[in-house]
Amino acid sequence: MNAIVIAVATVAGIGILAGLLLAILSKVMAVPVDEKAQAIEEILPGANCGSCGFSGCSGYAAALSSGKTTETGLCNPGGSEVSAKIAEIMGLAAGEVVPMTAVVLCNGTTDAAERKMIYEGVESCKMAAQLFGGEKSCIYGCLGLGDCVQRCPYDAIKICGGVAVVDYELCRACGMCVATCPKKLIELIPKNKVSAAVLCKNHDKGVMTMKECKVGCIGCMKCVKACESAAVTVTGNVAHVAPALCTACGKCAEGCPKHVIEMLGFGLTAEPVASRQP
Amino acid sequence: MKFVIALLVMGILTQNFTLAKFLGICPFLGVSKKLNTAVGMSLAVIFVMLLATAVTYPLNIFLEAHDLAYLQTIVFILVIAALVQMVEIVLKKYVKSLYNALGIYLPLITTNCAVLGVVILNIDNISAYSAYGFGFGHAMVSSFAAGAGFMLAMVLFAGVRSRLETADVPESLKGLPITLIAAAIVSMSFLGFSGIVEGMGLM
Numbered sequence: 001m002n003a004i005v006i007a008v009a010t011v012a013g014i015g016i017l018a019g020l021l022l023a024i025l026s027k028v029m030a031v032p033v034d035e036k037a038q039a040i041e042e043i044l045p046g047a048n049c050g051s052c053g054f055s056g057c058s059g060y061a062a063a064l065s066s067g068k069t070t071e072t073g074l075c076n077p078g079g080s081e082v083s084a085k086i087a088e089i090m091g092l093a094a095g096e097v098v099p100m101t102a103v104v105l106c107n108g109t110t111d112a113a114e115r116k117m118i119y120e121g122v123e124s125c126k127m128a129a130q131l132f133g134g135e136k137s138c139i140y141g142c143l144g145l146g147d148c149v150q151r152c153p154y155d156a157i158k159i160c161g162g163v164a165v166v167d168y169e170l171c172r173a174c175g176m177c178v179a180t181c182p183k184k185l186i187e188l189i190p191k192n193k194v195s196a197a198v199l200c201k202n203h204d205k206g207v208m209t210m211k212e213c214k215v216g217c218i219g220c221m222k223c224v225k226a227c228e229s230a231a232v233t234v235t236g237n238v239a240h241v242a243p244a245l246c247t248a249c250g251k252c253a254e255g256c257p258k259h260v261i262e263m264l265g266f267g268l269t270a271e272p273v274a275s276r277q278p
Numbered sequence: 279m280k281f282v283i284a285l286l287v288m289g290i291l292t293q294n295f296t297l298a299k300f301l302g303i304c305p306f307l308g309v310s311k312k313l314n315t316a317v318g319m320s321l322a323v324i325f326v327m328l329l330a331t332a333v334t335y336p337l338n339i340f341l342e343a344h345d346l347a348y349l350q351t352i353v354f355i356l357v358i359a360a361l362v363q364m365v366e367i368v369l370k371k372y373v374k375s376l377y378n379a380l381g382i383y384l385p386l387i388t389t390n391c392a393v394l395g396v397v398i399l400n401i402d403n404i405s406a407y408s409a410y411g412f413g414f415g416h417a418m419v420s421s422f423a424a425g426a427g428f429m430l431a432m433v434l435f436a437g438v439r440s441r442l443e444t445a446d447v448p449e450s451l452k453g454l455p456i457t458l459i460a461a462a463i464v465s466m467s468f469l470g471f472s473g474i475v476e477g478m479g480l481m
Contacts, residue, residue: 006344006346007346007349010341010344010346010353011352011353011356014357015356018357018359019360021360021364022364025364026367029370031370031371122444124444127444
């Protein structure tokens, strides 16, 4: 009987002692928490993508609450909604966030693009790119090994026919894939308007491009001439559309002999215009 | 002195906590994916092991004096858990950078069997190595050796796993299975150290 009492008393005593110590310590050593920063962090998406330019969501929240930045619209994945909420907490003017989406600027599927070898190495674009620029004859093209797929925190990228394709519904424009792609093929374009995009980044001369890929931009200037708003330019043998100037008339896409220009974006409907959905 | 070296060699190589005694397997598999997290976790483990031994060793003397040695396990868990919490509070206040670096690992250690294992084995060592006069200092040395052994295993395995990332693994073995197989092979390689303490004439 006595033994039980002593045992219980010992364990209970140590427990109470430890509990008391912890309670006192947590009061004495209390660190003041920044309530605004915590509230902002709860609103932010929490993907820690770093597209705001700070080290993760907590970094952005801390910068906002400490006044290091007054811009509430830096969070691309959060969009205008998050921006408005942050502005409410901080008492700042809400910054407008243009909804963006990533686009893979290569259409060279395994059917369309020629191969110079058969690559059987590590399943990684970064690795493959180091071996003679990858499997495809075109050294600018998508390798389709999915480095961007692995990087995407929103599961918005898939490989279709050997080329990465972004699901515009799911893309939150965090820009992680843009930084990951070893061929620098991914760009962010506005999601709220329809705009043309040249799905090729081949800088070789037209003759070379034609040998390498059935859907490569040969820099023939037809789209530049067709464009009414001077949105299309050809530099380094490849056309490029400035989304801000594009009026989505579609004339460049009609005139393209290689069919590398497609109309992309959401526009006024919820459905993307182009058929490039995975 | 010879005995101290023997304790170090045993803790780090022949009686390695993770690879020979199979304690602390959870963090060994959980946080060995990257080298820097493996090192961070190991440093936290070394620190907590030393601290836990420093507190539980005198506590054990108290328990044995009152014939309560059977309470060892529960009391030690209680003390270790409270201790880690205290360390966390203090770190949060004074060494914020270290607190952020250790992150989730510190609270994880609270229930790590390697920490409980090291304090209980230290108590067992008192009678096992009574011929060598095993005392508080020796207990601290063997705790440090256990932690260092854990670190060695973690760092080695982080290297193995980073190679596994790019290896061509059969579909059915991808993920945890191949990790466990790799762990078994690393652990077998540590068998090569057996007998080293006796061979060097340390004991």
